[in-house]
Amino acid sequence: MKIEVFYSLSQIDDLFLRDKNVVVIDVLRASTTVIAALNSGAREIIPVNTIESAVKVSGNLFGDVVIRGGERNAKMIEGFNLGNSPFEYTPETVKGKSIIFYTTNGAPAMWKARYAKNLLIAGFVNITAVVNKIKEIKEDVYILCAGKQTQFCIEDAVCAGMLTKLLIDDEETEIEFNDSAVAAVALFKNYSKNLLKMTRTCDHGKYLIEIGFEKDIEFCTTIDTFNVVPELSANVLKLKKKVETPSAPHVPISIDTAGVKGE
């Protein structure tokens, strides 16, 4: 098994992530907001990588079951219904709604990973649920930190390190890491007892406090507040329904597969 971490979108191109298992992290705040929104009953979230796309995608449906959410430079966008604070995405506001979602860093990261085999959205707030999901998948994992434009963000790196640490703790097979994954684990260990201090004093945390979002930082640093994992399918983020075990086992397919393997 392989775990690779990337600290910003500038480190990789879209095609690198094709058919891979990708986890996108943007702790402050896009990941946390998407998780909170779907937990509040939003029907789906459609991440887009430009404001123009947000307007185009929402089109005529806008205002009815389709709303626009997100931010530019952490602030509300004109013509959008909601900003990027997880507190805004209450059941009263988002239940049953499709949300077109644009943010400066997080939404482009989700969009960049749109060709992934599995794309999961993670933050501190749902980290155990994501760990469990990856353990089910049992394949190589690529963790993409949204960062800040081309820059490294320590809060995303520490969250990637926590995810990596939890994944390897009771793993029996040998795991290959890239340097960024090794460093992320070291950073998580360094900050694990002071997560909130870290998110309050990091570059983006300081900026969010300046513009009045101190409560958001505290909320985004809570661990396992939610037990849901947003997953992308056909460019739309949803919570996957649990699939029931089919009544009849797929015996013929099993036999075919075994035959192919044996060749």
Add this chain to the structure above:
Amino acid sequence: MKIEVFYSLSQIDDLFLRDKNVVVIDVLRASTTVIAALNSGAREIIPVNTIESAVKVSGNLFGDVVIRGGERNAKMIEGFNLGNSPFEYTPETVKGKSIIFYTTNGAPAMWKARYAKNLLIAGFVNITAVVNKIKEIKEDVYILCAGKQTQFCIEDAVCAGMLTKLLIDDEETEIEFNDSAVAAVALFKNYSKNLLKMTRTCDHGKYLIEIGFEKDIEFCTTIDTFNVVPELSANVLKLKKKVETPSAPHVPISIDTAGVKGE
């Protein structure tokens, strides 16, 4: 004072570094080799960002006082005199020579910072000399890790962290850091007692061991083996001669400058 660290060339563009004080780090091995070469008496090193440039720049002079050094994917390049091992750059081989220098990551990093106000080359092997030089400059510092193409390399990050840590240890003024600088210091603290283990097990270290350069890794991880700082001037890396105090002070210029400032 501000200290910012960047983990790969993809994080910034050439113009961002213009007129700034820049330190380029490529521990394995370009920084270390450049430092060793100039310490061995090489006249100058001209970093270029493509192999074609290396051939073009050396031109007809090639083979006489001008030689070509470097690597592609850590291996010798056809038509080059020297590879990228610091052990090759002995006084017997390089004394008095101009070296056109191309490597996969380090040389492009040096070239990227060519518009800097001051460009210094650092590694573990000359870290105290670099610290002293930066303390003389007494201005904001931008530390550019060469990384590996667009990727983070832990050995460069740890060296950047050591440099940052040494710079702030007895600094009395308040210092601003970016997230990467904060993380680099945390990584240095984590690995300070196991530097060699870190360089031997990092992505590029493992690759160098595979292709037979284990001794290089040990050498590149030694601290303060050299007391020299390569500095770029007019696209050429040299060791600066100490400038004697001029016999007559530039009194008229001082008065003019004061006049302009007062306007």
